[in-house]
Amino acid sequence: MTAMPQSATPTSKIAALAEKARILRIHSLRMTTAAGSGHPTSCLSAAEIMAALFFDAMKFDPKNPNALAGDRFVMSKGHAAPILYAALAEAGVIPVSRLMTLRTIGSELEGHPTPWIPGVDAATGSLGQGLSVGAGLAIGAKRQGSDAHVFVLMGDGEMAEGSVWEAAEFAAHYDVDNLIAIGDVNGLGQSQRTMYDHDAEVYQRKFESEGWTAEVVDGHDLNAVLAALGRGIASQGRPHAILARTEKGHGVSFLADKDGWHGKAVPADLLVKALAELEPVPAIIPDDGKSCARKSLAVPPDFAAPSALTYKLGESIATREAYGTALARLGEVNERIIAIDGDVKNSTFAETFQKQFSDRLIQGFIAEQNMVSVALGLAAQNLVPFVATFACFLARAFDQVRMAGISHSNINLCGSHAGISIGEDGPSQMALEDLAAFRAIPGAAILYPSDAVSTEKLVECMARRPGIAYLRTSRPKTAVLYANDEKFPIPGLKVVCKSAEDRATVIGAGVTLYEALKAADQLKAKGIAIRVIDLYCVKPLDTAALLENVRATGGCVVTVEDHYPEGGIGETVLAALAEAGVTVKAAKLAVDRVPHSGLAPELLEKFGISANHIVAAVERLAK
């Protein structure tokens, strides 16, 4: 324990907070026993911390707990949800009567926090993400002139996650001094003691090595906790970490610091014993059945139309380059747009935006997990974040994107350098599984432009659309195909080449669209007409337009994608056709094994997605 001077706190305040902690413990125990599951002991270790936060340190409006002006709280150890709900209830954010609905199908109070609950900005429950979310919230507050603070409660087990230390280095680098991290060091993990048990000083040293101020306190000593929070709030120039040494199950003799109680509700008979130690126990307020869920989550604020495009048909521009131009153009009419870079801004072209708006690009360095969760925090402050890096490296943040999906967060992702068309750098730099992974995020829009005009239009759609959007850009330069006033609705597709004699529909996107157009020329010379579709919106799929075109070409369809065969364009298209009962003659061209370094055209040929392969497939199917 560090010997930091404790400020004197009036006894009456401490008594009131101790009473709150007692009530939070009672709620947490009763809620989980009623639910028959949950993590009561992980709540009990944090009771004094939660009481000190919600009933003293934090300044917020219970009627509008997600407001810019108010302090925010992130329950990074999401399994301690019951005590968060109890604190929100006692603070007047949600009705106390709802607490006993915990974990039931009709309740907004789920097993782990979800953002339908007022006061919750991000779904948590996948550990180690909350500090990054908190950093995003804190930066979002500062950037918009709010002097609010952000408090993040982490478990000690979760501090083994590397993402915590990405957040720590990031917050220190940017002097995010309105961020306060609290570690609930109860020493017990799920299945055994944590890596450092109660040695909270290890975490203190780690935070200090990252540039934070940090201290260890007794997490059950309200005076100590309040004083530490006060130091965190007063901190100037550096974020502050409080490592609170606690006992899991504290307050109930047979639970305190006992192994074997993680994630277990106390059985009804033992609950009686537990509550007897916490007397007097208030009566349960019956639920009135009314949900207190937020009506809807935030929609990105509207903005004026950006300047018109001035591309020339046939002009050669990489979609990744157009991404940067688009962001800069939108930045002029939407000051909420913020770019986040992973030290590849000269490759993703996020630097085009930075050159125009130098203070609106946040350098996230090479730490993709933190970038995505910071974006989630910024979006929860009604900013419009665009995270860009190589598409393959967004795989590093797949769990963060998964949680952003559950959070219904308005974040935008751009993955550049997709597929084998990057050439010489080799397989580690080639995203070939990104469509599969990101398509599986509920509600996500998966956009894959082929030219500069469609890229620009789709980036604008992303900034206006609620939910997650993923834009896949390519390294090679490609010809402008569309007029500057072309529209690209979501969902949608473009028929790029069409005749009444078409004998097959070829569906591509990005570099493979140009291979399809080359194939169309080659086949035309052989007397075979084909229809070529630009599937710029991979998800949601425009099934009606797809069916219409494939039916018009007698069910003959070839998909071609710079992606592995699983979960990409081919599977979504063919499964949709099968579900619609269309009989097809189909070929699914994709990269079917780990690729190799080489020149892009060589690789398209070798790995089966070039114009020649399309020609061969069409000839085989359409004969």
Added chain:
Amino acid sequence: MTAMPQSATPTSKIAALAEKARILRIHSLRMTTAAGSGHPTSCLSAAEIMAALFFDAMKFDPKNPNALAGDRFVMSKGHAAPILYAALAEAGVIPVSRLMTLRTIGSELEGHPTPWIPGVDAATGSLGQGLSVGAGLAIGAKRQGSDAHVFVLMGDGEMAEGSVWEAAEFAAHYDVDNLIAIGDVNGLGQSQRTMYDHDAEVYQRKFESEGWTAEVVDGHDLNAVLAALGRGIASQGRPHAILARTEKGHGVSFLADKDGWHGKAVPADLLVKALAELEPVPAIIPDDGKSCARKSLAVPPDFAAPSALTYKLGESIATREAYGTALARLGEVNERIIAIDGDVKNSTFAETFQKQFSDRLIQGFIAEQNMVSVALGLAAQNLVPFVATFACFLARAFDQVRMAGISHSNINLCGSHAGISIGEDGPSQMALEDLAAFRAIPGAAILYPSDAVSTEKLVECMARRPGIAYLRTSRPKTAVLYANDEKFPIPGLKVVCKSAEDRATVIGAGVTLYEALKAADQLKAKGIAIRVIDLYCVKPLDTAALLENVRATGGCVVTVEDHYPEGGIGETVLAALAEAGVTVKAAKLAVDRVPHSGLAPELLEKFGISANHIVAAVERLAK
């Protein structure tokens, strides 16, 4: 710079190593200029480090550089591949004549290291993964009685990745004192200066806070580098980190510490100038066109048949429980099997294995990225690792799994608690995108058992099979369906219920298989016979058996999965049927939105994958 005593190194040795460093620089520059791309300046900063490692510190057999007895090297900053290849060539591992084939389609020397190259244990190029791989290699050496050391070279930019610090805490916790980390602190990232520029002492403090010994040296001072490596090799009880302050592009005046040269080959005219600073320049040895790639990568060593199973038909056992039992049973006959846990061993049932073989479970704590890369290192020492955690949390390591795929690594993953059938914990704990993500890993087997017998048999398959395998287990108890001697080949499926009158094929796996069987009973009562398929092997798909069954039921097919609609069972099945030209009447039942907490049966009903939904789908299609 730390003031550590330098051991006296003979001048002749230093001169010889300086000469090697000079040659490595020349190779790196020439190779990348010839290739027209690459990262020469990232090589030049590491020339003294590489010379000291490969020509003094490391003890290994150039004819067998991946041997257990020999020291290993992991080039975590994979973009510095050219200097690794140059060092391997100068050390006699690969012919010098191959160097100039860098990055060409016919060369094993790809843009970033891949394991076909002798001396390379893991593909690198996604930053921040090498230290975990090194920890796995080092532990794998120790466990098998080798006193070899493992050296990992990282860039400073990559040390922003949280995964590096997961590896650091892990290696310190397990006293992996045969692991030496070297940070090439050249201060320059891709697009700007790194977070800490040349402040190498920050990294030193971070490593020290994790429990390492650490020191800062001048990375271009061979005496200093050798002395530091000596201290690393001599270290007892703690891993050692060397933070080498260097200059990017060092050795060539117009490249040294200059921005704007990341990832750029030196143009031919400037190469002449560069080489003039490095004279005398040896002649280029012409390539003879022969690949020096390893003939094949490791196959898991064979082992005796495990004891027979003794399950009773109808007995109720969760597949996650059977996983633990299987691992323990296999552990008896295969001493190479190692379990890796993320502090959920009581949920995944890896604890069953641990109870029997307490020293063969490695506790990885809550740090999934590190767990997967450590497994890769263990597999490269011919151990057979099984990593288990909640399936949703394996998403945290998706990029590591991606790189393991490129590495053709023999790692086994088990994801428990898949899908909404976990119930009350809510969406953050429900893996619903794991099939989509892991199916897209080339060569991966995706296994999804429904009962204890199939689980046991599939775990044995995993231990024998080269490449990545992913096993998806479920939380609820399910009835044993198969006899103890049933075989489960890969690929394959089981027809669980069949008659000559079947009017539809219903395909499930895990909990949905039992819903399908319930639906079969309900439909039978209505006079409709259906065929039920257990798709225990989702990838590779047994297309022939699938087609046979679906054709036998007139093309009428219903897929039902505890997974999102994208990239899972429905899409793989329907796309395969479409590709085969089968006309189907199909329904694809899946969880089509973010789910909720609740009781498992309630959730199956609410989210559309219960027996009732299957009955309705069959009635609609088969009428």
